[in-house]
Amino acid sequence: MIEIDALVVGGGPAGICAASTLAEKGLEVWLVDENDQLGGQLVKQTHKFFGSKEHYAGVRGIDIPQKVDLCKVKVLSNTSVLGCYKDGVYTLIIEEKTYIKVKPKGAVIATGAQEKFLPFEGNDLPGVYGAGAVQTLMNKEGILPGKKVLMIGAGNIGLIVSYQLLQAGVEVVAVIEGADRIGGYWVHSAKVARASVPILTNHTILKAVGKSEVEGAVIAKLNSNWEVEPNSEQTFEVDTICLSVGLAPINDLLWQRGCQMQYVKELGGYVPSRNKFLKTSVDNIYVAGDVSGIEEASSAMVEGKVAGLALAMDIKGENFEMEIEQAFRSLKWLREGETALNLRKGLEKIGVIEC
Template sequence: MENKVVIIGAGPAGLSAAITLAEKNIAVLVIDEYLYPGGRLLGQLYEESPGKWWNGIDESKRLFERAKALNVELLLQTSVSDLEKIEQEWIVHTNKGVFRTRQLLLATGAAESPFPIPGWTLPGVMSVGAAQVMTNVHRVKPGKRGVIIGVNVLSSAIAMELQIAGVQVAAITLPAVNLLTKDSGNPIEVMNSLLHVSHMAPSPLVKIGSKFMKNEFMKKLGITFYPKNGVKMWDIPIMLRKAVVEIVGKDQVEGVVIATVNTDGSIVPGSEKRIKADFVCIAGGLYPLAELASLAGCPFHYIEQLGGFIPLHNEQMETNLDGLHVAGNITGIEGAKVALAQGKVAALTIAHKLGTSTTQQEIQRAIEDVETTRANAHIQFHPEVLTGRQQLKKIWAESLPQVTN
């Protein structure tokens, strides 16, 4: 089957791109492996400002209805197993057939990267994203009382969502330091991520206190005198001086063993204590889900500020492979609104290549909208995301053939 444009991923970037292309009278096929369109939008629910809520399910429905009205074809519960380029066409192999296109957009999003902890194979241990989907999408509580291991932007936001759903979060705490949790178990490193969600806290003390933590000296001072039992945000103790050393239980999760940690993350001997819980969430952060870009032969670069290995691409969302484009969290870990804006850029770039009336000025305005959306993002997953974007931009420029006179 041949379509003018194939989009892999029905999250915010993919749906936004599909709508933009369909509005240009370009036929579109969107492929996604999940039951519903929306991607990570489906689990999101948070208050952007007093009385103003961002509801991912509502946003997903709005995008889906708009796409259907424009005759966008969606293939859900469809997994992609391989990509290959034959002459001028991209061949997309799926469990529902093979599709061909000259213009392919990868909007595959992100995946979670949990870290191992003794006892993590017990029933009741899950990623924090799984708890979010269970609660906000399927309306099933993951348990009555849980502990979240890993203090970061994602875990903080989801903890608030769990509380709204009537699920008690006993604590958000650090993992014990090992080779895989070196940064996420270090109180100083973790404080940086926590400061970026302090504006979401209802506590004026937390909001005001965060303003004093702008330099390393104040951060070290703050960690040194940080209360051992944590500071509460949304009535949840955020424990930067405690770490989970073990998840315990016989046939399922019954609790965790936590210990006090020094400012460098090392365990204070003899400080172990057990906390009751019937579920545990591990929050190791997100990384770009870019395996399909790798299969396609796209070069990658590791950029920590963007969440890991990123397929090489430019501001127009083009890769260096003809006809292959990327948008959303595959390009770096950011919020849904940035993904929506990137999807539009990718679509306009594709539309221009297909000979529509789309102008370079229109594409440039969309690129500027991405930058504005990024600057105004309610949740920033990495404090140095702009540095990461600039680094990628430099790498792209250096990869271009040099023109000599």
């Protein structure tokens, strides 16, 4: 049994910022992540962030992890957390061969999210990918997923990946969206539109065409009740169908530990109940990033700082509320505007309206 001050589970944008903040306050911190490098979704994001200097404006996502100070943090890559128990013990497996037990004084769970899928005929054909898989192939492994792509979903991820496909020389025949409006930021949709890629709202995919692999896709228009309009089908000749239809929080450890959970559609599914300091219903367990509700990487990084500061206050008994209030102001700014309306509704449902 190894006793430490703080354990951070997940090395994405929220986790690295939480770990850095805790170490900055003089705590012994372990940061564990199942991947071979830190950054989570950042390692796939070649586009430059925007906003303010505080939110790494002008910095490419792939470069952000190197800018976060983790020199005082013990980093365990290729490490999974198998269990989170009522006595405060966490079971870790390192590189699939070494089991250890860790008992921290507190933990930040920043396990992120996983892609949702979409049921349609032929969705198991080779050539049907999630947007995250496409980003991994292109931006991490340098492999093109195909030559002609149909993108399903006009949120930020769908729009960003569409533009990255175009930059790599892949033809994007269209971006379709079931809702009546584009869900992503204008800055992303404008790039796609300027490339003459049609963005079709109120549309859905009916089926993938092909026997052994994707050879085409059939889409159709939806009415206001989300029903397929008669005689509205269109067929595209494509070899790749990319799905960007949302994310769901990876919350297994929180369920196991007995944290109070509630279903909030606007936040992506089941999320932990927590206060504005990101503390769950279980003492000294905090959350940050997509596990607490699907949001942008910039917000995840700020939440990581909030959770780190709040946990440090619990452990050390010192007051860091001025720094937390500054982080709250940053979150409020990130959550303004029409595109964050659903997010604000979700936060209000779980009682987090101070931010």
